[in-house]
Amino acid sequence: MKIIPKESKIKSIKGGICAVEGVKAAGIKKGKHGLALITGGGSAACVCTKNQFKSASLLVTKKHLKADKVCNAVIVNSGCANAFTGDDGIHNAKEVCKLVANHLNIPDETVLIASTGVIGTKLDMKIILREFNQIKEKLNSSPEASRAVAEAIMTTDTYPKEVAVEIKGLDSFRIGGVAKGAGMIAPDMATMLAFIYTDAIFDHKTLQSALKEAVDRSFNMVVVDGDMSTNDMVLLVSTEKKSGIESEEFQKGLNYVCENLAKMIASDGEGATKLIEVVIKGAATKKDANKAVKAILKSPLVKTAIFGADPNWGRIACAIGYSGAKVREDHLRIELSAAGSKVCILNKGSAIDASELAAKILQEKKVMIIADLGSGGEEAKGWGCDLSYEYVRINAEYTS
Amino acid sequence: MKIIPKESKIKSIKGGICAVEGVKAAGIKKGKHGLALITGGGSAACVCTKNQFKSASLLVTKKHLKADKVCNAVIVNSGCANAFTGDDGIHNAKEVCKLVANHLNIPDETVLIASTGVIGTKLDMKIILREFNQIKEKLNSSPEASRAVAEAIMTTDTYPKEVAVEIKGLDSFRIGGVAKGAGMIAPDMATMLAFIYTDAIFDHKTLQSALKEAVDRSFNMVVVDGDMSTNDMVLLVSTEKKSGIESEEFQKGLNYVCENLAKMIASDGEGATKLIEVVIKGAATKKDANKAVKAILKSPLVKTAIFGADPNWGRIACAIGYSGAKVREDHLRIELSAAGSKVCILNKGSAIDASELAAKILQEKKVMIIADLGSGGEEAKGWGCDLSYEYVRINAEYTS
Numbered sequence: 146m147k148i149i150p151k152e153s154k155i156k157s158i159k160g161g162i163c164a165v166e167g168v169k170a171a172g173i174k175k176g177k178h179g180l181a182l183i184t185g186g187g188s189a190a191c192v193c194t195k196n197q198f199k200s201a202s203l204l205v206t207k208k209h210l211k212a213d214k215v216c217n218a219v220i221v222n223s224g225c226a227n228a229f230t231g232d233d234g235i236h237n238a239k240e241v242c243k244l245v246a247n248h249l250n251i252p253d254e255t256v257l258i259a260s261t262g263v264i265g266t267k268l269d270m271k272i273i274l275r276e277f278n279q280i281k282e283k284l285n286s287s288p289e290a291s292r293a294v295a296e297a298i299m300t301t302d303t304y305p306k307e308v309a310v311e312i313k314g315l316d317s318f319r320i321g322g323v324a325k326g327a328g329m330i331a332p333d334m335a336t337m338l339a340f341i342y343t344d345a346i347f348d349h350k351t352l353q354s355a356l357k358e359a360v361d362r363s364f365n366m367v368v369v370d371g372d373m374s375t376n377d378m379v380l381l382v383s384t385e386k387k388s389g390i391e392s393e394e395f396q397k398g399l400n401y402v403c404e405n406l407a408k409m410i411a412s413d414g415e416g417a418t419k420l421i422e423v424v425i426k427g428a429a430t431k432k433d434a435n436k437a438v439k440a441i442l443k444s445p446l447v448k449t450a451i452f453g454a455d456p457n458w459g460r461i462a463c464a465i466g467y468s469g470a471k472v473r474e475d476h477l478r479i480e481l482s483a484a485g486s487k488v489c490i491l492n493k494g495s496a497i498d499a500s501e502l503a504a505k506i507l508q509e510k511k512v513m514i515i516a517d518l519g520s521g522g523e524e525a526k527g528w529g530c531d532l533s534y535e536y537v538r539i540n541a542e543y544t545s
Numbered sequence: 546m547k548i549i550p551k552e553s554k555i556k557s558i559k560g561g562i563c564a565v566e567g568v569k570a571a572g573i574k575k576g577k578h579g580l581a582l583i584t585g586g587g588s589a590a591c592v593c594t595k596n597q598f599k600s601a602s603l604l605v606t607k608k609h610l611k612a613d614k615v616c617n618a619v620i621v622n623s624g625c626a627n628a629f630t631g632d633d634g635i636h637n638a639k640e641v642c643k644l645v646a647n648h649l650n651i652p653d654e655t656v657l658i659a660s661t662g663v664i665g666t667k668l669d670m671k672i673i674l675r676e677f678n679q680i681k682e683k684l685n686s687s688p689e690a691s692r693a694v695a696e697a698i699m700t701t702d703t704y705p706k707e708v709a710v711e712i713k714g715l716d717s718f719r720i721g722g723v724a725k726g727a728g729m730i731a732p733d734m735a736t737m738l739a740f741i742y743t744d745a746i747f748d749h750k751t752l753q754s755a756l757k758e759a760v761d762r763s764f765n766m767v768v769v770d771g772d773m774s775t776n777d778m779v780l781l782v783s784t785e786k787k788s789g790i791e792s793e794e795f796q797k798g799l800n801y802v803c804e805n806l807a808k809m810i811a812s813d814g815e816g817a818t819k820l821i822e823v824v825i826k827g828a829a830t831k832k833d834a835n836k837a838v839k840a841i842l843k844s845p846l847v848k849t850a851i852f853g854a855d856p857n858w859g860r861i862a863c864a865i866g867y868s869g870a871k872v873r874e875d876h877l878r879i880e881l882s883a884a885g886s887k888v889c890i891l892n893k894g895s896a897i898d899a900s901e902l903a904a905k906i907l908q909e910k911k912v913m914i915i916a917d918l919g920s921g922g923e924e925a926k927g928w929g930c931d932l933s934y935e936y937v938r939i940n941a942e943y944t945s
Contacts, residue, residue, distance in 0.1 A: 198866035198874055229862060229874070231895055264859025265896045445845070445932075446940055453941025459664020462629055466598035474598055474629070495631055496665040532845075534934045540846055541853025 154313050154394075155401050161291030161307030164321040165342040167384030170290040171280040172297030177262070178269070179223035179297035180276035183340060184249060184284055186382035189216035189257075190352035192360045194377040201234025202227045202260040203376055205242065209254045214349035216382045217255035219340055220245050221298050222273060223325070226336075226376050227260040230267050237268040244274070248281050259338050261300055261325065261376055295323040298338055301539055302326060306409040312398040318345040318387040320395075320402045326367070326410030337364060339379040339406055344386035345395050355396050356381045363403035366435070366527035367411045368442035379403075411528035412511075416535030419451055420511045425470075425525050427517040433470035434518075434525035440468030441514060442529035451512060452531035456481065456503030458490045461514060476519025483509035554713050554794075555801050561691030561707030564721040565742040567784030570690040571680040572697030577662070578669070579623035579697035580676035583740060584649060584684055586782035589616035589657075590752035592760045594777040601634025602627045602660040603776055605642065609654045614749035616782045617655035619740055620645050621698050622673060623725070626736075626776050627660040630667050637668040644674070648681050659738050661700055661725065661776055695723040698738055701939055702726060706809040712798040718745040718787040720795075720802045726767075726810030737764060739779040739806055744786035745795050755796050756781045763803035766835070766927035767811045768842035779803075811928035812911075816935030819851055820911045825870075825925050827917040833870035834918075834925030840868030841914060848932035851912060856881065856903030858890045861914060876919025883909035 162168050162183060172181035191210050193203055210216065220241055227234050242256040249256075260268070284290070295305030302325050309321035322341035347355070360379055381399070412420035423441045428434035441447055444464040450457040458479050465472055479491040483506045488499045506512065562568050562583060572581035591610055593603055610616065620641055627634050642656040649656075660668070684690070695705030702725050709721035722741035747755070760779050781799070812820035823841045828834035841847055844864040850857040858879050865872055879891040883906045888899045906912065 196863065196866040197872060198862060226859070229859060229891070229894060229896060231875075263857075264863060265891075445936070449937050449940035452937065455941060457663070459626070459629060462598060463596065463664060466596040472597060475631075491629070491665075494629060496629060532937060534937050536845070537849050537852065537932060537934050537937060540849035541855060 155398060156311045156313060158309045158311050158319070160288040160309050160321060161295060161323050162321040162340060162342045163286045163288055163291040164309035165319050165384055166344045166386045168321070168342050169284040169286050170294045171283040171285070172293035173276050173280050174297045174299070175276070177224040178272050178276065179299065180273060180280060181221040181294040181297035182245065182280055182284065183219045183294060184217065185384050186216050186342065187385045188347065188349045188352055189214060189380060189382045190349060190356045192356055192379045198228065200226050200228035200260055200376040201230050202238045202258045203378060205235060205238040206257040206259065206378065209242065209257055212254045215255050216257050216380065217251045218245050218249055219257045219259065219380065221259045221338065222268065223298050223300050224262040225260060225266055225268050226262045226264045227268050228264045228376060233267055237270060240270065241268070241273055244277060257380065259376070259378055261298065261336055261338055291321070291323060298323070298325045300325065300336070301415050302413055304413060306406055306413070308402050308405045310398055310402055312394055314394055316387060316389050318343060318390050318395070320398045322402050322406050324406040324410060326413060337377045337410060339364065341379065341381045341402060342384060343381070344384050345390040346385045346388045347383055347392070347395065351392060352381050352383060355392065355399050358396060359399045359403040362400060363407035366438060366525070367407045368439060368527065368529040408528050411530055414530035415539045416533040416537070417530030418533050419531045421451060421529045421531065422511070422513045423527050423529070424513065424515045425518065426515065427519050427521060428523040428525070429471040429521035431523045431525065433520070434523045436468045437465050437470040437516065437518065438525045438527035440464040442527055445532055448529070448532035451507055452533050454504055454507035456490060456500045456507060458496070461516065462491060465516060465518070470518060471520045472518040473520060478517040478519065480515040481506045482513040482515060483511060555798060556711045556713060558709045558711050558719070560688040560709050560721060561695060561723050562721040562740060562742045563686045563688055563691040564709035565719050565784055566744045566786045568721070568742050569684040569686050570694045571683040571685070572693035573676050573680050574697045574699070575676070577624040578672050578676065579699065580673060580680060581621040581694040581697035582645065582680055582684065583619045583694060584617065585784050586616050586742065587785045588747060588749045588752055589614060589780060589782045590749060590756045592756055592779045598628065600626050600628035600660055600776040601630050602638045602658045603778060605635060605638040606657040606659065606778065609642065609657055612654045615655050616657050616780065617651045618645050618649055619657045619659065619780065621659045621738065622668065623698050623700055624662040625660060625666050625668050626662045626664045627668050628664045628776060633667055637670060640670065641668070641673060644677060657780065659776070659778055661698065661736055661738055691721065691723060698723070698725045700725065700736070701815050702813055704813060706806055706813070708802050708805045710798055710802060712794055714794055716787060716789050718743060718790050718795070720798045722802050722806050724806040724810060726813060737777045737810060739764065741779065741781045741799070741802060742784060743781070744784050745790040746785045746788045747783055747792070747795065751792060752781050752783060755792065755799050758796060759799040759803040762800060763807035766838060766925070767807045768839060768927065768929040808928050811930055814930035815939045816933040816937070817930030818933050819931045821851060821929045821931065822911070822913045823927050823929070824913065824915045825918065826915065827919050827921060828923040828925070829871045829921035831923045831925065833920070834923045836868045837865050837870040837916065837918065838925045838927035840864040842927055842929035845932055848929070851907055852931035852933045854904055854907035856890060856900045856907060858896070861916065862891060865916060865918070870918060871920045872918040873920060878917040878919065880915040881906045882913040882915060883911060
């Protein structure tokens with residue numbers, strides 16, 4: 146996906162996380178089992194799943210991060226979620242962190258671990274040890290190293306996801322991120338991992354609040370299937386090279402990186418053939434706007450209609466109707482937009498016969514649904530994908 | 546679907562709604578356009594969609610029912626939802642009621658109308674008039690007449706849905722119902738219509754509270770795709786023939802009829818290959834139990850796993866984890882059951898290696914998921930279906 150900066154000051158650059166000074170990375174992927182190692186960094190912030198069940202890896206990461214809010218290294222495995230693995234899961238996660246800590250000669254508590262894959266099976270420590278030995282000497286700061294990490298953490302993703310930007314101002318700084326998504330993507334995150342690095346110096350508290358804001362308007366507005374995983378996390382780490390960065394500028398850059406990673410995750414949802422962007426306008430409250438966005442993106446009927454390029458706007462209106470957002474039928478307006486074309490299919494609650502143009506718009510790879518609830522001045526935006534035969538195939542066959 | 550009464554006093558009988566004395570029916574189905582007429586009855590109760598957008602037909606029905614709480618006739622069309630049709634929709638719905646009222650020489654306000662089909666197109670009054678003329682003289686009380694109604698109201702249903710029971714006691718009475726379901730089935734109802742008749746005499750208030758209770762534990766516990774339609778209604782009408790019926794006995798019979806119609810709707814969910822029954826035990830509150838049931842039934846990941854007969858219990862545990870129900874990982878127990886076999890796949894939060902037997906169980910047409918949250922003594926039950934390629938095909942092609 147090509148990234149076109151919206152603000153002149155934000156410049157898209159190459160290199161993913163390795164575009165940030167101080168970051169070194171390495172990754173390997175063999176079949177379903179991948180391992181990635183990222184080093185560098187100091188102050189860190191983390192947002193994670195709200196699922197009551199959290200993977201053992203995530204529990205260890207939270208404990209480590211709570212201790213001194215510093216991240217010197219991250220180790221990520223794919224192929225096994227290390228969730229529902231009890232005390233053994235905790236023990237294994239700690240062992241993996243120790244392995245990294247010993248090799249890098251850093252405290253255990255500054256090593257974080259993330260896992261993604263099948264729930265209920267234990268980490269295969271032999272595979273992890275073997276793969277770790279293969280990558281531990283390969284740490285470097287090339288664009289290829291960031292790409293190797295992005296590839297190592299993939300599960301059912303079809304392409305690696307990286308973004309890097311340079312924000313030019315009085316003092317320029319960089320933010321780079323890698324992510325994986327694909328299934329179990331829901332509001333409030335899901336089997337979704339993102340690791341974001343910046344050279345801008347901020348303390349933990351500032352990073353945490355910036356990350357929370359950026360995640361709320363990006364990853365938390367992505368819906369693939371409505372399932373919320375046990376393993377999700379978004380990590381933000383500062384390599385502490387550039388001082389005096391304005392937090393407002395930083396927030397803009399971070400929002401940009403998160404939004405672009407989130408869009409990549411939506412467009413690469415399991416079996417997705419189309420990226421759907423939903424824009425809700427005219428909502429009474431921001432909460433209402435969010436509710437309407439998510440109801441549309443979650444609706445299997447909307448998702449299948451868009452897969453079939455069927456301009457069945459009734460399903461969109463219906464989803465808004467049960468979303469809980471305040472809306473008046475005689476004020477509702479719905480437009481479809483893609484590739485520079487736009488068509489209004491419902492105006493003031495009345496259907497407009499434009500199904501031919503609407504069907505043509507829905508043939509595009511990126512489709513926008515814009516709905517005005519006519520109830521106020523609040524807006525929200527979110528991303529999802531269509532529901533295809535391929536989604537069913539992938540998930541009917543995942544563990545077998 | 547064969548119905549085996551759970552209580553000796555409830556006897557399954559033939560004839561659907563026409564098993565109830567005083568009911569006459571007629572129906573016709575030509576392509577996508579069906580029309581059904583049911584006559585007879587007095588006191589009536591109705592439960593309908595909570596979607597903010599309600600079809601014009603439903604609005605007219607609510608108005609009529611509010612006036613004197615009596616139903617002398619019901620007219621139902623399939624093929625057009627008469628939703629998002631503005632003033633014309635209201636006008637058309639009233640005209641159809643008038644047509645029926647004039648023919649039967651009854652007040653307009655005692656005629657109720659229901660519609661199901663595509664949202665956003667107006668009723669084709671010519672088709673309705675033509676079909677009405679074809680059925681108006683055919684009203685009769687044969688089992689075939691009830692079957693004709695059940696068939697006329699089908700949209701993507703693959704089989705007509707009827708239930709009738711006789712409840713034998715000091716005074717015996719009957720309850721019969723027809724229903725349609727298939728898509729947009731969600732908690733709190735959806736494109737789901739059910740018309741239930743009884744000869745037991747009760748006033749509107751008693752009928753309404755009995756219906757509310759029966760719907761809450763049956764239709765409102767069915768999930769096909771999580772979408773809630775603009776058109777749903779469950780109607781209960783008394784033909785007022787049998788007096789002195791105990792309300793407790795009546796409630797049992799009504800629960801039985803509603804639960805069986807609900808199961809039929811779940812098993813005939815769009816593209817369904819399997820009926821899923823979810824039983825939650827050990828919940829802290831009834832609300833928690835309901836939340837967990839619905840989260841499992843809604844999860845596309847659980848639904849696709851069951852379609853693929855993949856014993857991926859992690860997805861079930863994961864859905865419980867984000868359902869909002871109180872649960873402890875080290876107390877959680879999950880069992881699968883079908884055709885007399887049962888297997889525990891998770892006990893006290895630890896996986897049990899029984900995937901071979903579990904996979905065999907998931908090959909059955911009716912699969913039960915039993916989960917104990919280990920947090921209290923409350924229980925709940927619900928029904929849904931798997932998510933197949935066929936669901937995607939049906940909904941990608943619905944209007945086109």
